[in-house]
Amino acid sequence: MSAVILLLITGVGLGALYFLVASGLSLIYGLMGVLNFAHGSFLTLSGFLGWEVGRRVGDGSWAGLLIGMAVGVLVGAGSAALTELVFIRRLYNRHIEQVLVTVGLGLATVALFEGIWGSDPIQIKSPGWLSRTTEIAGVHIPNDRWLLIGAAVAVLLLIVLFLQKTSYGLIIRAGVENRTMVTALGIDVRRAFTIVFAIGGAAAGLGGVLASVYYGQVSAHQGTSLLIYAFIVTVIGGLGSLSGAAIAAVIVAVIQQFANYYFGAGDLAVVLLLAVVILVRPTGLMGKVKH
Amino acid sequence: MTPILTVQDLNVRIAGQQVVEDVSFDVAAHGVTALLGRNGVGKSSTLKGLLGLYERSGEVTFDGTRIDKLMTHRVVQQGIAYVPEDREVFSQLTVAENLRLAERGGAPQRALVDELFPELRQRANQQAGTLSGGQQQMVSLSRALMNDNQLILVDEPTKGLAPLIVGTVTEALKKAAEITPMLLVEQNLQVVRDLAHTVVVLSGGRVVHTGPADEFLDSDLVQRHLGVSSDGKAAEGLDEEPAEKADGPASSTEAKEDDT
Numbered sequence: 001m002s003a004v005i006l007l008l009i010t011g012v013g014l015g016a017l018y019f020l021v022a023s024g025l026s027l028i029y030g031l032m033g034v035l036n037f038a039h040g041s042f043l044t045l046s047g048f049l050g051w052e053v054g055r056r057v058g059d060g061s062w063a064g065l066l067i068g069m070a071v072g073v074l075v076g077a078g079s080a081a082l083t084e085l086v087f088i089r090r091l092y093n094r095h096i097e098q099v100l101v102t103v104g105l106g107l108a109t110v111a112l113f114e115g116i117w118g119s120d121p122i123q124i125k126s127p128g129w130l131s132r133t134t135e136i137a138g139v140h141i142p143n144d145r146w147l148l149i150g151a152a153v154a155v156l157l158l159i160v161l162f163l164q165k166t167s168y169g170l171i172i173r174a175g176v177e178n179r180t181m182v183t184a185l186g187i188d189v190r191r192a193f194t195i196v197f198a199i200g201g202a203a204a205g206l207g208g209v210l211a212s213v214y215y216g217q218v219s220a221h222q223g224t225s226l227l228i229y230a231f232i233v234t235v236i237g238g239l240g241s242l243s244g245a246a247i248a249a250v251i252v253a254v255i256q257q258f259a260n261y262y263f264g265a266g267d268l269a270v271v272l273l274l275a276v277v278i279l280v281r282p283t284g285l286m287g288k289v290k291h
Numbered sequence: 292m293t294p295i296l297t298v299q300d301l302n303v304r305i306a307g308q309q310v311v312e313d314v315s316f317d318v319a320a321h322g323v324t325a326l327l328g329r330n331g332v333g334k335s336s337t338l339k340g341l342l343g344l345y346e347r348s349g350e351v352t353f354d355g356t357r358i359d360k361l362m363t364h365r366v367v368q369q370g371i372a373y374v375p376e377d378r379e380v381f382s383q384l385t386v387a388e389n390l391r392l393a394e395r396g397g398a399p400q401r402a403l404v405d406e407l408f409p410e411l412r413q414r415a416n417q418q419a420g421t422l423s424g425g426q427q428q429m430v431s432l433s434r435a436l437m438n439d440n441q442l443i444l445v446d447e448p449t450k451g452l453a454p455l456i457v458g459t460v461t462e463a464l465k466k467a468a469e470i471t472p473m474l475l476v477e478q479n480l481q482v483v484r485d486l487a488h489t490v491v492v493l494s495g496g497r498v499v500h501t502g503p504a505d506e507f508l509d510s511d512l513v514q515r516h517l518g519v520s521s522d523g524k525a526a527e528g529l530d531e532e533p534a535e536k537a538d539g540p541a542s543s544t545e546a547k548e549d550d551t
Contacts, residue, residue, distance in 0.1 A: 174381045174392055181379045184342060185393050185434065186367030 011254030013145025016152030019249035020207030021230035024200020030176040030240025037102040040223025041109035046072035046205030060125030076205015077198040084197035113220035121219035238287020295320040301349035303340035323486040328493035372435035376446040378427040382420025393434035425456030
């Protein structure tokens, strides 16, 4: 029983990390129909710069981590907005070119990161409490999972509040449903595109810093490997559905943890789950978007 | 009176295929101008071309300003509202949110919308996707009436509606047209008769007739160009064998029809 509780909570923690990356992907696809293969680069860059600033403030301290997280959010938002303005804006409704450009950008930035920080992972220090465990019902839960879960819940609430309570949130919700009609109401939907990219990048940036805490290291390939899971989560949740991404992130991570523990086949289980969802429910758990 | 909209040699393409060819017509600065034609002749594509929703070329002048190079949101911001075919309300948003989204500037015309469609106020918090077709059309029309526009493009507003609702929508359009001129695409000829003072008839992607609405609707040009009798009923064999061209009204212009 204790193993089940441990796997469940650690699974939810990992799912929180997946959600931070997948939420942006899902929002971006939902509004713009863009499959952004460069999304992992926002995460990696934020992870590196968050670590660089954080260790200068206080290596292994809470202040360093919190400032690193803030830097990750800003770097993620800025790099994503810049990507939208410079590359994606010229390529709306040109899906092949979007894929080519974002894949190319993803590959080029990994090479750039390797050139700057090397190809080997860099071990990082985190606040002591995060390396310890908290006992719940006789089970020792790693504390970094609580940080991940808390951050993901906060991000989910903030995005939902933004979507429900602001005028740009209204435009984005309408645009996910019918982008053409939003334009036909006299709204420059391109501003909403940039904002959505920035929000997605900010979440991925936070995810980048927290991923380095979770793995205890930061590397040039961190974003690429997490991006694969994020895409799987996005497809299972339903392209364009934020709540779908949240639910799917938890399902994928929990199944992955259980399959790893009992069969040593976590990745296989995730791919099988993806195949089943695509066959049985091609639009995903909560997907409605058609582009 | 100077027309509010002048369309000169408009061409519209969808995915590279030409669907509207060298269309020219004016929209009067008052009342309703109807754009008529059989199914698939390019009426809706013309409206979408004017808005820039489809690739277009040619000259479109609105209230003295060229708008044919403007992006869609800029065209609308000039003062042109659009009521699309099939309503296209945002089904996941509430009625109030649909209307709020349409507001431009600081003075939305809430009072007019409330007067025309009081029912919508009671349904403000209802998801638009759960409304009936007629209610959705009210939302769609209200979105166009929220702002102080100089022209409204309306695409088949009575399509698929129950006869009772058609009457309500027609009355609303009539009141709206007293304030704002309208370019109306409509298959229901009774609605056209009730609303329009002028008709522009398309066939094969081109304008084949322009003139007063009553005269057109009372002539056998209706059969020739629309394939229906003037009461709106389908006429047999007209698609294959157009009737001999009749003389149009003195003030009308009749172009040679190209059946391509």
